[in-house]
Amino acid sequence: QVQLVESGGGLVQPGGSLRLSCVASVIMFRSRHMAWYRQAPGKQRELVATITSDGNTGYAESVKGRFTVSRDNAKNTVYLQMNSLKPEDTAVYYCNSVSGGFGWGQGTQVTVSS
8 A cells, every 4th residue: 555645734824835755665666656735724726747657747737936846866755845835825735646646644734825
């Protein structure tokens, strides 16, 4: 069974930065296309960023230019560097495969507030 453990969230002021991490206990991690999602209160879960096995990245328009996704295959870890955070970035952040087929971890809460 795949286990996804997200960490790195917290409370940050607008304009601040956070770096999220996700450790995935999955075989052949290096061959997996991975993604970050988020779910704000009262809203559906949305796709934030993707990274292919080759390291190609993609972003939602709302975070483009502010967020950067990366991966370390040696550590089975995917990262999300979040800069210039806005209150509307407040959400629980999750990682998963691009298809969402791994099941969901507990996520990590990000709160952007002054």
